[in-house]
Amino acid sequence: LQLYHIYAIGYRLGENAAELNKIIEKSFSLCNMIKPRNITKFHVGKQYWYLQVLLKKHCEQTLLQIPLLKSEEKRLLVQIIVEAVSISELLDEQEITYNVMRMLQITLQEGFCAESSIIYMKYAIEVGMQFENVKQRQFFKRVAIQMVKQQSIPIKVMIYKLSSIYHTYWASNREDALNDLRQAQYYAKSQPQYLRSHLLSTQIC
16 A cells, blocks of 8 residues: 555546556555445445444534544555645545545544645535535534644645635635635645645646
8 A cells, every 4th residue: 555655646647537546446455445436426425324323422622632543554545635635626526535434534544644634625525516415514624624733734735725616616715715825835835846846736626
């Protein structure tokens, strides 16, 4: 899985969505997790329903107190999915929604890793767009922002760029989206030149 993660980074940088999808399928298999080969609305709906059952046990405080993920394999799988989130505009919409929901399931059932905060923010966007669930959209966005101060610089950049996308869709004030984008750029400037260039140019949606 470590090798697959390296491949995933390369495919993300090269914007090779087809190969990144293959890596994701292989990674699920290595984690002994079943993933349908061709994701349909049925699979997305079923996974959404299952998440609603899991989320009945959680409030904002319990999400902030989820213990750390112990499985190195599952942590790497979450990281690989996050690479896909970075170029989600090139991926099938149902595919990325399904993968994000599966990673949220891992967090709820097995523990939190740093990249889980990105999954929270991406889920906020997906659940708002795909299911028009306003309550969960606002809830997960709020939790992700609460967590951002504790995260590394690259994760801060991702969170604020996703938050900018979020505000583009739902905020009445466009300035909120611009402020988050400026925040992402501020953090990105502290990165090495090659990473900063990528972080500032990649569209996350």
